Amino acid sequence: MRHGTVLLTIVLAASLFSFGVALGQQKVVQIGIIQFASHPALDQSREGFVDFLVQAGYKDGERVKLDIQNAQRDMSIARTIAKKFVSDDKDLIFSIATPASQAAAKETTTIPIVFSAVTDPVKAGLVKSIESSGNNVTGVSDLIPVKTQIELLLKIAPQVKKLGIIYNAGEDNARILVDMTRAAAKELKLSLVEKTVTNSGEVFAATQTMVGSVDGIYTIQDNTVISALESVIKVANNNRLPVVVPGIPSVERGGLATVGTSFYNLGKIAGDQAVRIIKGAKPSDIPVAFAKDFEIYLNQKAADEIGIKFSEDLKSKAKKIY
Secondary structure, three states, rough: HHHHHHHHHHHHHHHHHHHHHOOOOOEEEEEEEEEEOOOOOHHHHHHHHHHHHOOOOOOOOOOEEEEEEEEEHHHHHHHHHHHHHHOOOOOOEEOOOHHHHHHHHHOOOOOOEEEEEEEEOOOOOOOOOOOOOOOOOOEEOOOOHHHHHHHHHHOOOOOOOOEEEEEEOOOOOHHHHHHHHHHHHHHHEEEEEEOOOOOOOHHHHHHHHOOOOOOOEEEOHHHHHHHOOOHHHHHHHOOOOOOOOOOOOHOOOOOOOOEEHHHHHHHHHHHHHHHHHHHOOOOOHHEEEEEEOEEEEHHHHHHEEEEEEHHHHHHHHHEEOO
16 A cells, blocks of 8 residues: 555656646756956946846746856956856856856856857857857857047047057957957057056056057957056046047946947847747857947046047037036
8 A cells, every 4th residue: 555655646746747847837047147357348248138038037036047256357266167157057158258258168068158248259269150159159249340449539639640558468359359459550550559467457557658658548348458447547637648448338437438339238139149048049050149239429528637629520429428
């Protein structure tokens, strides 16, 4: 009788499980989020991703469980976070910025990875091609119109002949953008003055060394430099140097101008890609997406501080003036 009762219990449990599946019950999807650094652009990308999940019916703690980690610009920490996500057998990893994405991709070839804020995912070794990654990775590029941004600087300050740029040569993302900047400067007949840093603490001093040798500064989407953007702006403003920045959050922080797009929207695009994967799509079947809808953003306070006037034509074309 005891054996019969046990058998009946097993049969009932199996039936209840099948009934639950038939009703559409699903396991909670485990998503690990690895963000390489803390600054507004990357923060907004994360927020856009999370908000899209909510809009799609995947609220944290209900149909999904988010594990949000920040490497604070330390590659060794990024690798440790990625290893932990793999050992925890996450269902999907959302990586924000090139170093975080490279750390995740190095640790797993099976767990789907969706990236955001990566300039050139092919050169970064994340995907084989834009159309099809050929692996477990896809995402959204934040490739910016470098030449257009420098042209904006020249419209605002046509006296600029020597352009300064600061970057961390240890970041693949930065090296790609510097190459683009060199090409644009050559085409626009500008002399490019380069300074390299290894951490955000060196940015202030590097900017100071440019004073007297440059007429303007262009900051690329380099995580090390953007994390210390206020240092660049402080030195530049004190010496009446115009600073064109790589994105909208950097204009909000005091940069003079940009031709930019919303990192929040990039996060939402990545969120859409993640939801498609959760529902069964393969990362290799989802092409890499790119930033779009670039607009002009200006900072009037920054202009006033360095004695620059925006033309009425430029102001009329601006999406927003801070």
